[in-house]
Amino acid sequence: xxxxxxxxxxxxxxxxxxxxxxxxxxxLILDVKGGRYGVVGR
Amino acid sequence: MKTxxxxxxxxxxxxxxxxxxxxxxxxGKFAPPANQLTVAGLPATGPLRWLADTVARPAVPHAGLLVxxxxxxxxxxxxxxxDTGAPYTVLYAHQLTALRQRYPALxxxxxxxxxxxxxxxxxxxxxxxxxxxxxxxxxxxxxxxADSLAPFIIGSLGADVLEGRVLVLDYAASRFTLANEVPADxxxxxxxxxxxFPERRLLLTAALNGESRQLLFDSGTSAYTLLTSQExxxxxxxxxxxxxxxxxxxxxxxxxxxxxxxxxxxxxxPLSFRWARLPT
Numbered sequence: 292x293x294x295x296x297x298x299x300x301x302x303x304x305x306x307x308x309x310x311x312x313x314x315x316x317x318x319l320i321l322d323v324k325g326g327r328y329g330v331v332g333r
Numbered sequence: 334m335k336t337x338x339x340x341x342x343x344x345x346x347x348x349x350x351x352x353x354x355x356x357x358x359x360x361g362k363f364a365p366p367a368n369q370l371t372v373a374g375l376p377a378t379g380p381l382r383w384l385a386d387t388v389a390r391p392a393v394p395h396a397g398l399l400v401x402x403x404x405x406x407x408x409x410x411x412x413x414x415x416d417t418g419a420p421y422t423v424l425y426a427h428q429l430t431a432l433r434q435r436y437p438a439l440x441x442x443x444x445x446x447x448x449x450x451x452x453x454x455x456x457x458x459x460x461x462x463x464x465x466x467x468x469x470x471x472x473x474x475x476x477x478x479a480d481s482l483a484p485f486i487i488g489s490l491g492a493d494v495l496e497g498r499v500l501v502l503d504y505a506a507s508r509f510t511l512a513n514e515v516p517a518d519x520x521x522x523x524x525x526x527x528x529x530f531p532e533r534r535l536l537l538t539a540a541l542n543g544e545s546r547q548l549l550f551d552s553g554t555s556a557y558t559l560l561t562s563q564e565x566x567x568x569x570x571x572x573x574x575x576x577x578x579x580x581x582x583x584x585x586x587x588x589x590x591x592x593x594x595x596x597x598x599x600x601x602x603p604l605s606f607r608w609a610r611l612p613t
Contacts, residue, residue: 306546308418309537311398311504313604318503320523321417321550322515323495323530328537328550329515329523330604331503 365420365533369465370493372457376512379458381502382484384414398502398552399484400509402455402462406438409477409485411455415502415509416489418551420533423468424450424488427475432487435477445469460511462494489553492533502552526604539604548604 320329379401386396399412411432413422429443429450443450453467467488477485494500494511501510501519510516515523529536529547536547 307541307548309539309548309550309604311395311502311552314502315395315504317505318501318519318523319550320515320519320525321495321500321502321528321535322525323528323535324497324499324513325515326528326530327525328528328535329520329525331505331519331523 363532365493366466368421368493368496368533369467370422370496371463372460372494372498372511374460375498376510376516377458377460378508378510381415381504381507381509382412384484384486397486399486400457400490401484402457404432404439404455405442406440407432407436409436409481412484412486414486414489414553416551416553417492417495417535418549418553419489419491421468421491421493422453422464422488423470423491424453425473425486426469426471428473428485428487429469431473431475431477458509458511464493492530492535495535496530496533537604 314330318331320331322328382399382401383395384397384399386393389396398415400415401410402413403410424443426445429445433439433443442452442454448469450467450469451465453464455462473487499510499512499515501512501516503509527538529538535550537550538545539548540546
C-alpha cells in the first residue's frame, strides 16, 4: 500500500480496499444504477 | 475585558472559517471532473482478460483486468485496463504515439491537444463509447508487442463508465457485460448488498468479522484480496486464536489475506471476511 492510498484511506473514512481476488471464480455485479452490488458464488 | 472577548471571538471565527474553507478546498480537490463518457448501444458484452505480471517475484497471474476495444481504422485490437479505483478513463501517451506510427490511417483521431484527446471513440463489446476531453498520462512502453495476440494496453477504463449503468465482471466465464439493467438470469442467482458511489468511488458494504463495513472496490490493483487497517485486522482475529503471521502480499503490516465465506441467505450479505489461518 503506498502512502497516497494509506492517507486517502485514513482521511476518507474508508475501512478497507478490495481487489479482484475475492470474486475470482464467480461473478461480481456492480449495479451502480440500482445502488447495489451482487455476488454470484463460485 | 470587552476587548479580550472580541479578540477571542474573532480568533474563533477565523478558525471556523478557515476550517470550512479548508474542508471545501479538500472536497473540491478530491472531487472528480465532470463525467464526459457516453455509451450507445447497450447492452454490450465481451471477453475479460488477465494481465499477468511475470517480472514480479513471485509472479502475479492476476496483476490486471483487461477489456478489448476496437478503434476505427485500426486493425489491431487494443486493450484498456479496468480500473474502478480511478474516477475517469485515461490514455497512455507513448502507446498512442506507437499506434499512430504503425497505423497512419488513424489520422488525427488520437491526436493530443494540450495533454488531452478531445474525443476518444472506441467500440467496447458491441457498444459505442465516446470519451470527451480524455486525459493522457505519460505512461506505457511505446512498444507494440510483436505477437498480435499479446494485449496492447493503451489506457485504463475508469469508474466514469459505471455511472448510472451496470457492469458485470464474470470472472468465472471470463466475460464482462455493460448494461442498463442487471441481466435477469444473473439477478436470480446473485446475493445483493448496498453499494454507494460517492464521487465515482465504488464502496461495497461487506462484513468484516460480523461487522458491516464499507470497502472500496479497486479492480486496478488486483494483487491483493483485502487491505484494511491494523485495528480492523486485529479485530478480525478469532477470540483465543494465536495470530499467525500472514505472508505479506503488498506493503507488509497493514495487509491481510482472509477467507471469503459466501453463504447464500447469509444475513451479512454476499461478502464476509473472517480471520483465517493460512494453510501451511
